[in-house]
Amino acid sequence: RVMKLRSRDQRPGWVLMFHFLVLVLCEILVARALDNGLARTPTMGWLHWERFLCNLNCKEEPDSCISEQLFMQMAELMVSDGWKDVGYEYLCIDDCWMAPQRDSENRLQADPQRFPGGIRRLANYVHSKGLKLGIYADVGNKTCAGFPGSFGHYDLDAQTFADWGVDLLKFDGCYCDSINHLENGYKYMSLALNRTGRSIVYSCEWPLYLWPFHKPNYTDIRQYCNHWRNFDDVSDSWQSINDILDWTSSRQEEIVDVAGPGGWNDPDMLVIGNFGLSWDQQVTQMALWAIMAAPLLMSNDLRQISPQAKALLQNKDVIAINQDPLGKQGYCLRKEDNTEVWERPLSNLAWAVAVRNLQEIGGPRSYTITIVSLGHGVACNPGCFITQLLPVKKELGFYEWTSSLKTQINPTGTVLFRLEAATIVQKN
Numbered sequence: 144r145v146m147k148l149r150s151r152d153q154r155p156g157w158v159l160m161f162h163f164l165v166l167v168l169c170e171i172l173v174a175r176a177l178d179n180g181l182a183r184t185p186t187m188g189w190l191h192w193e194r195f196l197c198n199l200n201c202k203e204e205p206d207s208c209i210s211e212q213l214f215m216q217m218a219e220l221m222v223s224d225g226w227k228d229v230g231y232e233y234l235c236i237d238d239c240w241m242a243p244q245r246d247s248e249n250r251l252q253a254d255p256q257r258f259p260g261g262i263r264r265l266a267n268y269v270h271s272k273g274l275k276l277g278i279y280a281d282v283g284n285k286t287c288a289g290f291p292g293s294f295g296h297y298d299l300d301a302q303t304f305a306d307w308g309v310d311l312l313k314f315d316g317c318y319c320d321s322i323n324h325l326e327n328g329y330k331y332m333s334l335a336l337n338r339t340g341r342s343i344v345y346s347c348e349w350p351l352y353l354w355p356f357h358k359p360n361y362t363d364i365r366q367y368c369n370h371w372r373n374f375d376d377v378s379d380s381w382q383s384i385n386d387i388l389d390w391t392s393s394r395q396e397e398i399v400d401v402a403g404p405g406g407w408n409d410p411d412m413l414v415i416g417n418f419g420l421s422w423d424q425q426v427t428q429m430a431l432w433a434i435m436a437a438p439l440l441m442s443n444d445l446r447q448i449s450p451q452a453k454a455l456l457q458n459k460d461v462i463a464i465n466q467d468p469l470g471k472q473g474y475c476l477r478k479e480d481n482t483e484v485w486e487r488p489l490s491n492l493a494w495a496v497a498v499r500n501l502q503e504i505g506g507p508r509s510y511t512i513t514i515v516s517l518g519h520g521v522a523c524n525p526g527c528f529i530t531q532l533l534p535v536k537k538e539l540g541f542y543e544w545t546s547s548l549k550t551q552i553n554p555t556g557t558v559l560f561r562l563e564a565a566t567i568v569q570k571n
């Protein structure tokens with residue numbers, strides 16, 4: 144007898160019907176998302192904060208201060224170096240773009256020395272490159288760095304951003320004196336953006352500022368925001384990446400199911416291509432941000448990035464997992480013996496699986512995954528094709544449900560796999 148493998152689209156009708164019903168059910172169960180048609184898959188782009196912070200010193204550091212020149216250079220590189228082609232689309236300004244005061248009509252204004260052309264001209268330039276422009280403001284009386292906050296000016300600021308042609312707003316939560324002001328402010332700004340009639344992705348930090356007081360109502364947040372920060376700012380260190388992953392897995396019961404097309408949990412920027420992470424740690428960030436369906440907002444210097452980091456950030460197979468149209472966030476399946484296994488359901492009955500070696504000592508460690516334990520027992524039932532995507536791509540071939548997959552993982556590193564469903568047909 145010959146065993147023959149059948150490709151996915153030849154599955155019997157009832158399997159496809161079942162899959163369809165599951166999808167419909169998922170749509171109903173996932174809470175209603177902000178209805179602006181945006182962020183159907185996690186936002187991809189570049190955000191200045193982690194790498195460039197609040198550098199105002201253009202005199203001595205013209206190449207790294209927060210200025211229109213920085214954003215124009217990044218825009219050019221996003222196009223010429225292939226970033227836009229793989230999906231990085233939003234070029235985002237963070238704090239410290241403003242002048243210290245509003246203008247005579249109370250509108251926010253860019254610092255005239257650092258942004259001589261103003262934000263509207265910068266937006267035009269960014270749009271001429273086929274990219275979108277993101278900007279930053281704050282729900283309270285001041286931004287975190289002390290620039291004018293939007294409290295009392297939500298409608299005016301939303302309209303100003305729309306008039307300038309802004310495509311994304313990151314709305315921070317510093318200098319806000321009460322939970323009521325915070326929650327009402329985030330909601331009000333969402334409605335104010337909608338009233339401008341311009342499509343503007345709304346990136347919130349609402350739950351991050353709420354957690355110290357009480358558990359956020361994510362059903363509510365999802366109705367107002369396209370993505371929301373839950374936890375501390377990322378920094379360029381392994382400790383920071385680990386803390387974010389630990390927080391995420393410890394709260395996964397509360398946050399995983401709320402993510403879906405139109406609304407995502409945001410574990411903060413990708414710091415790949417900077418100084419603090421080893422190669423294996425950069426692989427871990429890329430793999431796990433894909434599993435978590437996280438916005439992929441790089442904060443690095445595209446003018447000087449290693450070919451290795453660039454290839455990792457531009458890895459199409461990994462980006463495809465992050466951007467999978469099913470839009471379900473992955474989760475930590477188990478943690479044992481200094482190893483974590485994460486998995487994420489994908490469209491067409493595929494799954495992504497990431498195995499992390501948490502040890503920070505020794506060499507590569509072996510780990511064996513029992514295939515039946517993956518994806519509630521259905522990820523590879525009755526069989527699947529497995530491809531290792533990270534740290535290097537390898538076609539591993541066909542695996543049966545009852546088999547196991549042996550792998551080796553470097554300290555602090557991650558191995559990322561993609562499992563494609565296949566059925567076995569027995570022929571005489």
Ligand SMILES: *[C@@H]1O[C@H](CO)[C@@H](O)[C@H](O)[C@H]1NC(C)=O
Pocket residue numbers: 178179180336337338339340341342343
């Ligand atoms: C504003 O909200 C309405 C209803 O929720 C929606 O249909 C419309 O597309 C939104 N407009 C924008 C610009 O986001």
Ligand SMILES: *[C@@H]1O[C@H](CO)[C@@H](O)[C@H](O)[C@H]1NC(C)=O
Pocket residue numbers: 282283284294318319320321324325
């Ligand atoms: C902003 O400052 C005013 C005046 O001090 C105060 O009444 C108001 O509550 C503050 N708003 C926020 C959101 O902190």
Ligand SMILES: *[C@@H]1O[C@H](CO)[C@@H](O)[C@H](O)[C@H]1NC(C)=O
Pocket residue numbers: 360362363
């Ligand atoms: C959360 O918000 C939703 C939508 O506003 C509301 O229906 C629900 O009752 C809230 N849940 C809790 C526990 O307050």
